[in-house]
């Protein structure tokens with residue numbers, strides 16, 4: 001497309017994938033509808049006019065910043081000219097969709113999953129001891145949050161050694177057992193690859209500090225201090241750390257500033273350096289040879305920073321909360337780096353050793369078969385904070401050969417809301433989000449469906465607010481969320497605890513919050529003079545700690561997680577919401593997840609099928625049909641999105657309930673959060 005400048009009309013900017021996402025993002029953040037841009041009068045405005053209109057809100061520099069970011073990606077959105085694609089295993093028809101399209105992923109936060117040795121910290125043997133739970137649930141792929149050697153300033157998201165297991169989690173041999181155990185049960189296993197940054201204790205960084213002009217100095221973003229001021233002067237730019245304060249730290253030993261977008265011990269790697277990229281590819285190959293089936297790539301959209309690391313626009317910084325973000329959240333060389341990493345790290349070559357084990361196949365009825373050949377390409381799941389739908393497509397469209405799946409975080413909070421806000425999430429927004437997302441996907445695109453992870457409070461609690469303690473509503477809403485996640489088109493990612501309707505904790509004291517982000521945020525609020533109770537109330541709703549409390553395996557003070565003193569304690573102890581209790585109850589949330597996943601496996605419509613929304617505009621009723629790809633049955637799925645009894649709409653396809661939160665009858669009304677999965681009856 002022609003380069004964007006001040007004369008470009010808004011509709012043309014909106015026609016550019018990055019422009020569209022940027023505009024949608026701003027509108028979402030301001031709590032406005034994107035319909036606004038489609039108004040013909042608005043759509044025809046030139047950027048210079050828009051810039052004048054939004055100046056009071058977004059400042060002088062908004063338009064020039066937008067022009068710069070769009071210019072980075074002017075060519076990247078054109079269809080990939082290169083022919084071919086990933087290699088397919090011999091004997092597999094190329095048309096066969098990759099395994100992860102039909103898979104259910106399950107994220108384990110190992111520190112809080114199961115502790116085998118009583119030291120209070122979850123570990124690898126603990127995970128192995130619970131693999132049967134995951135296999136029974138029907139999980140296809142387990143993702144482990146970081147387990148590599150780390151000083152744990154950010155719980156493993158600060159890696160000291162990419163080829164070693166952190167001591168409290170076990171040994172490499174334990175990991176080999178876990179990989180084999182997963183494969184044996186028909187489950188793949190992926191790890192977290194945290195390569196936007198390393199720990200400051202990584203050997204590369206230590207070498208860089210010791211000799212900033214030596215070969216490792218260029219592995220990181222090191223910058224000299226302001227002359228004569230010995231680093232007491234201003235940092236190289238105004239970028240902010242996600243965990244508070246400046247993104248720069250002065251290294252007195254090296255007389256350099258070092259960039260850290262996260263904690264001061266998480267040093268950003270310089271991906272401009274080809275040696276850094278080669279090291280990362282080597283790490284991936286090393287783990288693939290050990291049997292790891294792929295990676296979730298941590299904040300992978302941040303790896304390409306704009307050369308020169310210019311100051312961030314203050315208005316964008318204020319709007320998004322982090323000055324500088326437009327210079328790295330979708331940087332100029334991102335696509336190039338991802339393609340290279342996929343080709344050189346994730347793609348098997350003929351010389352690559354066969355891993356010690358590969359996953360056993362699993363039939364539609366769950367029966368295990370023989371081990372499959374190694375995957376030609378390890379799966380790449382990108383954690384991509386801030387990207388919108390069009391950017392997601394640019395990163396994960398199959399023919400682009402970058403990532404396979406990405407997480408789009410816009411589903412997690414309603415318009416104008418951020419994670420820290422205390423509010424009740426409206427599932428009507430979630431419906432609109434997915435309908436829009438699904439409508440924009442082409443045959444080449446994939447979508448990851450997730451509602452919870454280790455960085456967010458529980459969606460169930462956001463939906464229910466304080467009513468999450470009501471066992472009836474809690475079960476119903478958890479089943480509704482499961483139904484949405486497991487039967488919409490896409491690849492679901494469950495996070496540990498979702499299957500037992502885990503909810504938020506009412507952390508009563510600051511000391512109960514352990515996460516670096518919560519701790520820093522509390523300290524900042526206190527330093528700003530906010531009273532202790534108020535500060536806690538402003539951190540609690542968004543704290544990542546909610547997701548990091550020990551898994552509730554059974555009733556009792558340590559919830560079957562550990563025989564020792566757990567490193568972190570949950571405050572939620574409702575009767576009936578542990579794996580043991582739920583496993584024994586066929587009507588439980590856990591059983592419902594298991595039944596849904598079983599149905600998914602057996603019914604091609606639910607994975608490969610088409611999708612048709614019913615009553616797309618209703619904010620209380622979410623209904624859709626999954627149409628069978630072959631001669632199988634079509635399925636109707638219905639969810640009451642509210643905590644009220646609603647009327648079931650008329651004129652729906654005739655269908656018989658097969659799974660339901662409130663029984664299988666489909667009467668004139670739907671109970672609060674009621675959901676039903678029903679087989680469509682063929683007329684005639």
Ligand code: GLC
Nearest residue numbers: 154157194262298299383455
């Ligand atoms: C990702 C991780 C988060 C971590 C951050 C820095 O967002 O999910 O837990 O703090 O990256 O690595």
Ligand code: MG
Nearest residue numbers: 115117121123
């Ligand atoms: Mg332990």
